[in-house]
Structures are given as structure tokens and as C-alpha cells.
Amino acid sequence: MNIKPIRTESDYKRALVDLENVFDAPKGTPENDLAEILITLIDKYESEHYPIEAPDPIEAIKIRMAEMDLHQKDLMSFIGTKSRGTISNILNRRRPLTLPVIRAIGPKLGLSFDVLVKEYKMG
Template sequence: MTSTLNKEEYTKLLAETLPRIIDTEIEHKRLLNEVDKLMDLGENLTDEQAEVLQLLVTLIEQYENKRYPMKAATPLDILHELMLARGLKQKDIVEVFGSKGIASEVINGKRSISKNQAKALGEFFHVPHTLFL
């Protein structure tokens, strides 16, 4: 806590929001509602409110990371997501792979993406090629 905080105001906000380690979905929803109330203030947040907001967000992130862990995306997951986002079919990226057969094998997970293909995919999708390695 920084020394510029008004101790009485900060204590009052803590008493109102009652931040604590989240271990139930009910508590998660309650703290999300508290965050919404603070976010609605926008630029008008006091230093004390901003400090409580940061604390609540930290608690919520901790709970969500534990409760809903995300697995890292594989190069194939990224390729599928980029194709989906752009409405592309396999036939639309055959030129990147050089043949229908290789494109099919890569897209269906039967062949990994080579370094040259990763570079070509990076150029095609305008993203860093390292996403596909």
C-alpha cells in the first residue's frame, strides 16, 4: 500500500467489499460484482478505490487460474483458430504447404509444421512465424 492512501477511506472500502481468498463460485460472482461497481466509476476512481480494485482483480485472477486453467495452444491449435477467424478452408491455404496432401496431413494433425511452413504461415496470416513452431 502506498503512503498516499487515506487509511480511513481504504479501511472503509475494505469493510464494504470484504475481499478474501475465493473458494466458491458464489464468492467469485460477489467479487466480480464489486469489480463492476468500481469499474463503472471509470476515471473517477480514488486512489483507495483503485487499490481495492487491484486487490479484487488479483483475487479473481488467482481463483480463475486455479479453477479454469488454460492449456497452452499448440501450433496446430493456432492454425485452426486463425483459419476459423478468417473463414478459411483447407483449400484456401494449400499454396502455403505446396500440395493438397501435405496441407491435409498438417491440418489433420498427422504431420507437424516444418520451419519453412511456419515461415510461410506467418507471412500468410501476418503473424510471427514462431507461433507455428
Template sequence: MLNTIRKGGKMIPTSSEKNYADLLIQYQPKLIKTEAEYQRALSIVEGMMSGELTEAETMLFDLLVFLIETYEAQHYPMGKSTLVATMESLMHEFDVQPATLVEIFGSLELVREIVNGEREISKSQAESLAKLFNDLSPGLSLTAKDFGK
């Protein structure tokens, strides 16, 4: 809601919305060090997600998300994806049966060994897997690196 005030003969726009400094004073964001601070920050961010934000609120939102992500990276690290986890996830997501992968790996036995983490895959096999799953879902952009190669 914009209002104007007269200052020195000029009409200057003012706003009843809080500016960024006001929001910083109100919320006092800081490096998150405890679970309670983490939960508080999450609560604030979740509340902000339910409406349209002003530019100042968007800046505060971005700062809080950064602080949350930093805390999560330190306290809830995600392990590096493994070939087995990637394969299981993609096969489940796209309902790919082991028999479908025989064309890439040569035999059902090799497919089982790879899916069970008992055997490595080659770069060309990784490239073939990426192509297979990208063809199943054009929105994907998998590469051989997603399969460890």
C-alpha cells in the same frame, strides 16, 4: 467534489471521496479462496466498470482484478495452445480454406495432416503461416513461435 478546510492559516484541499484506506476497509480485499469470494469480487469489479473511477478506486480495481486473475489461474487454468487449435482458430477467423495453405505446405494432403495434428511443421512453414495471417490482418503480430516453432 473538493472542499477546503482552514488549518494553521492554510487552506487545505479535502475530498468527500473515499481514500484508498477507506475503500480497503469497506471492501476488505483478500486472497480469493472460494467460489463465493470469487463471485463477490467479480460483482464488485463489474460494478466499478460502469463509471469513471477516482485514483483510489482505480487502485482498488487493479487489486481486485489481480486477485481475480490469480484465482482464475489456479482454478480455471487455460491449456497451452496447440498448433491444431491455433490453425483452426485462425482459419475460421479469416475464412482461410485448406487449399489456400497448399502454397505453404506443398499439397492438400499435407495441409489436412497438419490441420488434423498428424504432422509437424517446419520453422520456415511456421514463418510463412505467420506472414500469411499477419498480411490478412495487419493488427496481428504473429511469429513462428505462435505455431510452435
């Protein structure tokens, strides 16, 4: 098999087919080495041609809540409020995230400060 850079959509599709043929190769074999090289080339092409944008802070919070099976009441305890309306307003983009809220929920949800301080559209 001739390994070359992936420059076109045709090259990309060919590389995916080639990867399918060697994907389950045992470690330490030339086929496994080829699979690792193809994965690297495919990843580079996909990151350049099919970038995935990070979600805005509110979407990131909602995604992490779903992943962790959390509810609004859980966020209430994280930020020390008894008002369900506060969390609802934040999640519905009627109230902005504040620095104290970011500091309280970021570590609990495993979301970095960089993700939570991005600008986002208010509703």
C-alpha cells in the same frame, strides 16, 4: 468495502459481485480504483485456479484460420504448394508440421514459433 486477497471460491464469488457493483464507475473515482484492484485480484485467482491451456499447433492454426476467414487454399499459397492434400494431411494430423512450413505460415497467421513447435498428437 474491505479489500482482501482472494483465497477461496467464496472470496472469488464475493469479488465478482463487488466488481459488478463498481465496474462502470467513471475513471478517476475511488470506485474505479476499486474496480481495477478487484480485476487484478480476480485475474490472479483465475489464472491459478482456472488455467487455460494454449491450443496445440494444429488447433492454433485452425483457430487463426477461422479468425482470419482463411481456407486450405490460402495456406497452400503461404507454403508454395499446389497440393491441397499437403495442407489437408497437416490439418488432419496425418503429416507433421515441418520447419519450412512453420517458417512460412507462422508470420502469415501471426503465430509465434513457440506455439507452432510444440509437440502434438498425430492422428
